[in-house]
Amino acid sequence: MKSAIIFHKWIYFFKKRLEDTKLPQPKFYLNVSLATCLALTPGLLGLGAEPVLAKPSVKQSVSSTDKHEKLRVVVELVGAPAIEQAKKKGKKFNELTKTEKDGAQKLVKAEQKKAKAAISKKGVKAVTLEEFTTVFNGFSTMLTATDVKKVEALPEVASVHVVNEYERPEVKPDMVTSNGMVQSQQTWGDYGFTGEGTIVAVIDTGVDADHRDFRLTDDSKAELSQTEVETAVSTFGMPGAYINEKVPYAYNYYDENDDIRDDSPGASMHGMHVSGTVAANGDEAAGGLKGVAPEAQVLGLKVFSNDPNYASTYGDIYIKAIDDAIKLGADVINMSLGSTAGFVDADSPEQQAVQRAVDNGVFMSISAGNSAYFGNGYDLPYADNPDTGVVGAPSVSSASTSVASLENDQIQLDAFSVKSGDATDKIGWKKQDGPAFTQGNYDLVYVGDGQPSQYVGKDVKGKIVLAVRDGSYFYSNIQQTAEANGAAGVIVRGAVGHGDYVSMALANPKIPMASLSIKDGNTLQQRLLAGEQMTIGFAGDRLSVTNGAAGQLSNFTSWGMTPNLDFKPEISAPGGQIFSTLNDNQYGLMSGTSMAAPHVAGGAALVLERVDRDFNLTGTARVTMAKNLLINTSKAVTDIGPLNKQLQQNLPYTPRRGGAGLMQLHAAVSTPAIAYEKKTKEAKVALKELNRSKATFTLVVENLSDKAVSYNVSSSLQTDLAIEQTAGLVQNAMEAQALENAKVTVNGKKVSTVKVKPNAKVELKVALDVSKAKVLNPKTLDGLVPAKDVFENGYFVDGFVRLTDVNGPEGNPSLVVPFVGFEGDWGKAPIFDASIYEDGSFYEVSGMVDQTGNYLGSNLDESVSADAIAFSPDKDGSKDVAVPVFSLLRNAKDVKYRIVDEAGNVVRTLFQDEELRKNYFDGGANTPYYYSAAYTWDGQLNGKPAPAGKYFYEIEGSIDYMKKQAQTLRFPVKVDYTDPTFTTKWQGESLAVQAKDEFSGIHSVEYFLNGKSVAKQADGKAYTFTGVSDADQVSVRVVDHAGNSMTKTVAYSTDADKPGVFVNAPLALTPYATSVVPVAGTIQDASAIQSFQVDGVDVPLTWDDAKKEHIFDTTRTFADGVHKLRFVAEDAAGNVANFQRAIFVDTTPAVIELGKLPKKIGKKQTSVDVAVTVKDNFDEVKLVVNGDLKFSQALKAPYEMRSFAKTQTVTLPVTSGENTFTFEATDLAGNVTTKTITLVK
Template sequence: MPNFKFYVNVSLATCLALTPGLLGLGTDPVLAKRSVTPNAEIADKQEKLRVVVELVGAPAIEQAKKKGKKFNELTKVEKDNAHGLVKAEQKKAKAAISKKGVKAETIEEFTTVFNGFSTLLSATDVQKVEALPEVAHVHVVNEYERPEVKPDMVTSNGMVQSQQTWGDYGYTGEGTIVAVIDTGVDADHRDFRLTDDTKAELTQGEVESAVSEFGLPGAYINEKVPYAYNYYDENDDIRDDSPGASMHGMHVSGTVAANGDEATGGLKGVAPESQVLGLKVFSNDPNYASTYGDIYIKAIDDAIKLGADVINMSLGSTAGFVDADSPEQQAVQRAVDNGVFMSISAGNSAYFGNGYDLPYANNPDTGVVGAPSVSSASTSVASLENDQIQLDAFSIQSGDKTDKIGWKKQDGPAFTNGDYELVHVGDGQPGQYVGKDVKGKIVFAVRDGAYFYSNIQKTAEANGAAGVIVRGAVGHGDYVSMALANPQIPMASLSIKDGNELQQRLVAGEQMNIKFAGDRISVANRAAGSLSNFTSWGVTPNLDFKPEISAPGGQIFSTLNDDQYGLMSGTSMAAPHVAGGAALVLERVDREFALSGTARVTMAKNLLINTSKAVTDIGPYNQQLNQNLPYTPRRGGAGLMQLHAAVSTPAVAYEKTTKEAKVALKELNRSKATFTLVVENLSDKAVSYDVSSSLQTDLAIERTAGTIQNAMEAQPLQNASVTINGKKANTVKLKAKQTVELKIALDVSKAQVLNPKTLNGLVSAKDVFENGYFVDGFVRLTDVNGAEGNPGLVVPFVGFEGDWGKAPIFDASIYESGSFYQTAGMVDQTGNYLGMNLDESFTSDTIAFSPDGDNVKDVATPVFSLLRNAKDVKYRIVDESGDVVRTLRQDDELRKNYFDGGRNTPYYYSADYKWDGQLNGNPAPAGKYFYEIEASIDYMKKEAQTLRFPVKVDYTDPTFSAKWQDDSLSVKANDDFSGIHSVEYFLNGKSVAKLANGSASHAFTSPLNETDEVSVRVTDHAGNSTTKTVAYSTDSEKPGVFLDAPLALSPYATSIVPIKGSIQDASNINSFQVDGIDVPLTWNETTKRYDFSTNRTFTDGVHKLRFVAEDAAGNVANFQRTIFVDATPAVIEIGKLPKQIGKKQTTVNVNVTVKDNFDEVKLLVNGDLKFSQALKAPYEMRAFSRTEKVTLPVTSGENTFTFEAVDLAGNVTTKTITLFKK
């Protein structure tokens, strides 16, 4: 089966909009409760899919791994041989594909970190290709979105100790190469230079040699950017400069390696002397904002060939799976195996349900960290807010007072330098302009209502203003980014504080002028010191430890095209800090330890993680409770990267088995866990550390009675223990180059947490977190000399107490309580919910549809919300006996519905999930079925979970009777399966009432007359309906039905029975049915009656025919008539006859058996009645069998006897025998 894996919402990890604070989260979703729209249409079998064909052979980089070298350190012969083997295998595989009749034109080829190529295939061809012995897997390619964010305009080097590292150790990135896989780079920017070009690690000659040797598509650019290429557009246009370009890659590259003159306004990145490979993987086509995973792999492939030390990937697909088979994750792993440090952003989706509501405490699986940062080999980077924000500034002149205020530019024209008068226009609505001259002036507005930013801008523009300055809505925060509609004048936003002060002064009557002169100002970031609220939480779906480290990513100042600078936010901005930091730390690793391959990367990574600084959780509840706890490692990893500490620490600490400076405990064993840390003194001097540890978990709160939620903040895990070598605290002393082990033991069997109702007093953690909880902590090693000693070390750890498979995969449905998103259910082909009552309440017992082709509830499609990532998702129909009667579909992987402020839908819904009511190619028999969705989590073969919806298949229209009582029309409706949904009344074609009760009555408020047309439509829950006109009438007499045939209790000898008669009534006859089947009527002018004459076919048996006639006034005649149909004659069986009759014999006895389907039978012999039996009550078709001994008189010669059996309907069966007497 093809290895199809479809991914959702994959993007560059730049934060486009900050999420609301925890206390401001709403509980009312912006969702349609009545219906849903599809969100995941999957390609049909013939539509072309972009895929990566992975071959079974190893890529060329494996040869370098075996030799313990980086790939570019191999000799030319070794590299040529390695690539030659891979290319030969690819040639063979392509020939095999062609032989299968599959046309597969190559898009990209991968030879170094991955053996395969990308192409376009139909789903049908995918199966053919994957069946080939040369092919390992066929992967559907990930699609990545280009960021639309535009920058504004602070250095964060101080926060990560960059300058201190440059000054004290001389580690500046010199001799290192960092590949930036992103949207492009402006290699001509004034800050993109090396201080000494002769110290370039990658020279022009080496690049040209690699281009020639490997057929690389790019070219040498300059000493700072020795190689670049546009991998998407397949050209040399390496800048991100299309209309609306984000310049994301340029911003990232500057954070890594900018080397400007800060004295003249330039900027320095973290590793200013490193070289940058500008690997552009997004198109310059402004209308095409995506790229593909195979393009990324190609860029990684080429980066390895060029000798990259670090690769930065500021990208991610939210809630990623750890998938060792993913082409991208394979590439990441092999790059690390070759000694390349992979810095990848964790993502910007915060946590599950972000922007919708706080997660429920019974759903511990709140992580949404993105792929490929979930790859075990990557370094996953979280985002911390910058301390300062650098902004453009204008001056306010009022009398002798001049103030400088920072502002944030919005889309549209730029402010022209000059002096302007400032005019206050309230909230910016048109009425605020009355009597004010604003032409050529700047207007100031304060949004404190529902007048949108685009309206504020357009109104100012319409009144001739030269520009607009806005203090945004308080809930939108400082320097809000505003959605505008093609503005023709410039617009700026302010901080709430500056805006309020400006408003107060203007309202007080101050006259002000404003001056734009290209100034800048640095202002304090109100969120300084906190992790960014957008940074994606871990852990991974399989309980791996991600993210691992934090770096500044909120409000980061860096380079843009054309010697410009700007501000961006996102884990995209955090990852290049770590990429640049890794370049500096690798200088130390290469200088001191001479490691290669994975060991080289692991040492650098451990140094970075070990020396990270704890970041205090300053969430609102933590501030209220004054807990002073660090952020959970599931959000910020070990803490904030500290480069000076990383290059100066004399020791490292890591887990003994993995050799990594982090510990993923996975599930605890009976509430306990142990692990061993290795502390290694790297120096020639003795060192001593005090060792301590602590335990914490998530803070649970009860904001709404009965609903316990995760506040997404930390709290201490109390009455739990953690020991180091059997003690709560310990001291470890290491001689030069010595290694010691520390055994860490946890016990949370008696753990308690704050009472979520009061946040006061302690209760059992297991009682609060019914499906388990995380056990977070840090082992800290602090130099015994305190602040004067060596940098401390930290090893973060994360475990889970409970059964990781217990928490639900599927959200509860709208038919039950406890649903988080309140969207899961069954819908019809229009997206309207099945089982929805007229009052918009929901009941699962009335989920029904009628797949009869009338375009009303013809299909039943599930809408479901995933609380967790799901694997092996199966969709099937099950009958009442529990047997699977149809399998509809299977998905290998589906990601949780994380929401992220609406950027991800809170449900899965696609026409590909529908049940059209077919079983084995035929309509399903009416009855009760179940639509089941089964899925498993990505962890150690945990038991699958099932979401089950009862579904009724109902083809039968409801019936009803209607009767007038004055001006009220009463309806009695009946539906014996799916149930009555509604009774709707129409007057002259217009609906006047719709009622839910099957026994309904509606009083018409306007006087009626007999010319009014009144009709009623009764609909069941399956969409079947019956509509009848009920003419207004004072007639209260039932119709008189006179039957000429069939006669009551009459037997019929044929299966065709006549139905004939007439109906008499004072009103028109609306309908006449026999056994629910309409019978046509003909008006007889002579008799003034309705005549009817038809035939019906019946099987043998007793039939009770129901005759129902309803007149236009709603009067109903309803009676029953019983008939017998006996078209099958009786059977006569004559027993053994004598062979001869003696001369003296005068009689012969013969046994005669008579059988019939009814028990009214008589037997005659030569007209003489031998027996007779009449039909007995109760009337039913009872089988009859009787054997009679008949005495026959005989005379000499031939004696002939005729036997006759006559049944109920008069059918005669005859049998003749002849006896001869001598």
């Protein structure tokens, strides 16, 4: 039996879990959840701080939405967008002539005008929010669900899409070392590729174009001039404006104004940090920073509002930003945003925009997301659930480059000096929301955990306080208490569980706040407690410290694959502990794949310089070449998880986590060759499902140079490491292990050498066979067992084909092609988590709840039983509805919610969702369940209350792959309207209850003394009322599992005798010829009669004081038949008399049918034979002719109403003249039927 957790306790858990650290709060949507978040992680994840975590996202089903609710939608028209004209000509859109651009735009706008007119003609008011003409043909507006259907029906309209919503970062923040990690400086120096002449659009929260590091070294070399921007703005009616040479165009697309900075209260400055990572061009000698492509121009496309109370944007807004970026000739677009566990949906407006941008030669760098893997922060996934990927949309788009995060080698921090006596030290710190520390020296005062009591007797005015978070006193409380006591600022050592340099959730601080590492905080605490007098000084210093997680993929970076087994992410870049630009010439740390993507965006700008110089490619070919160069030359990163450190396998991180590896720009711009899969022409291979444990693919090695190249070819195979931590429970450790006994051959050999002539191509045929693959025994991590025995629902086959120059490290850069396949049936693993009513549940939350959030089927001891899931939809406030709570282990499409009867027939469909994302949890930022009022079954069928009985609440969904068979989650549900019954009996001071419920079963028996509950039990075993007397009021309430209840008051009594019930009428086994039957008699008892019922109907009693007895005199109406009247009398002492009396009701007379009578009787004839048929509803009948008994049949046991029909020949004596005969049939109740005939002789 599982424990029955009260469902609303989960909601409390998530609220408390998130309110203390700076994480987005979960939202509980009733109809749909379209919330998403930017791919940002606050703080220092490698050092234990917690990431900003994405929320669940659902693709809204218009058909199931409230028809009056306004939806933000994109109306897609049938005509092609203007960018298709450029694609046909093999040009970027901005390279078209003005006439060509004007013509393409004019055509699209004419189509939109026509469509809007058609919409208006339908009586639909559709105010245009955004228009898209270049990368997408359509516009966004607000429509009701009813209007959506009208608009979709128009011939001009291709589709109507509900817009996705994306949330703004809610936290504040080293390029210094990350540039070296990706070979930026080496690329600048050796090749002169600095981003000059390239344009990178940053779609984000905004940019401070006046930052000192946002400049070009030579303004005359700007690709996009003021004149060109002003011309584009005029030609296309673009809303933004020219800013300066570094940021030639910017606009606030959300607020629709020119306020392009992210500077609202509590702003994250996320976009400024990202922009600096791409293209900052500061004077490093003077403390400035350089981004990856320092000479690139940046388009500042702000898509988030400066409204501090509105933290979201919409897909149509960033589509508009992409549209304008294309018009301005962007080479690269960076999108450090996304929604976790995204679907690959080529028809969605966002993913269409990404695809068309790439088709136009624009490189799309998009962050993979920060949600790690399924169940992160809750538990390791079970090994039987291989679908652990949570990579976000829109990076799942096939055309994007999805970027994973690697930890930076060093962490750049602000630093303050600590002076005690003659000794001075420096300590790194992280700034939080609120004012900055003013330069100067301050006394440092220790205030314990920051509670008011810690300030008693301490003078902190104008001083800095050190607080050490050890308990539940929240960071905002620490801040407010310090402010109330006049402190000049607060330095906090965060809770150990929150890690180093925690990002704190604060309450609009008025004084500066900072967080420390756990170690530094402990040191300061110990020294202050030892009595040292300390002064700390702020002078704008910085401090570089080694990142303890250096060289590792960030623990937050989202794993792939996509739900349909596409290959994402594709490449890694530094994203953990990145120091970059903030507003007002400031700098700060941020972590997340949001920080990794701009490294690749900047890197793509450098690589595109090579592509444009050497290959003269356009459109998709231009982007594919740049992408292949980046992927091919990535550097393997060794998986050094805790188990791999122990096992020393020295395996690379799975490509499902880090793609091909760490971006290496110098190698990308210097490699003379590329390698790619023949069919897709991409430097990655998504094998999807293996075919009978085997797969083959062909790689093309293309020499781009005028010299021959030679490589040694090697390959490797690996999968996930499974570990058994609890007996019988095998989990995925989310680390790699080798696939032993598996075979990989290249051109038929395990290792091969390939030589490619100048400007030539060579094909490599790669074959793999895992039919005999083995892995480590999960119980011991020693010895090998068949992989299929460990991973019962299949497993991933990860690998790399590596081409290493035959001349070793001094030769050409190595090339790598990562590949991923799945061994098994991808549709086999469960979509739905097991419920709390069974074993094997991951989250242990799926079940049925009532309107208060309490689980149906729960017992008094908090165990649960599926057989006890029941409700009573009678609107009495107790278990009136049944609502499913369910957890998705995998993304699901076409999710249907319906009611099924016992025979398996669908009797009601309640709701449908088009797309639901898995409940990935992510440290508690994503709820581990779906729960919506739209899923509620109110007990109605066809507009009427459902008949009592057994039903099933069924949820059906499918994975997004090859039309795999749908899976269902079924909960048995009983509809029960009947109250339980019970009797009571005193035994001294103990009251025993005999409760009975024929359907859903007894849930509880509760005892009350004088209105106060004194005991609640799962059964009616005797409860002893100590010292009870006749003056006390004792009552009992019995409740069944459906919420039906019965309450009785039970007077205390020592009477142990049953009531004497004397029934005078009806008499036992007496037949009645009328349907109205008298019911009369008397009841005698020493105690008061608590209740008296006949056949379950209360019967009034009259007290006869003279005879000291109760009199009852009433009637009951019955249909013909045998009836057993049950008499139940209960006295105040709980004694019960219970018996039944049988009677017969027969109001229907018998029927007499006579056969053919003679027309003439002969003179000599003395008798006539006549066939007589007698019929009746009971089989007790007698037939008399002229007083002479002809036949008789008595009622026989078992007594029941059996129909009777008998035909008998009766001989009638005749004499001359008229002979009269009277036939009489008498039935059980004495009803007489008469038929008279006259025969003449």
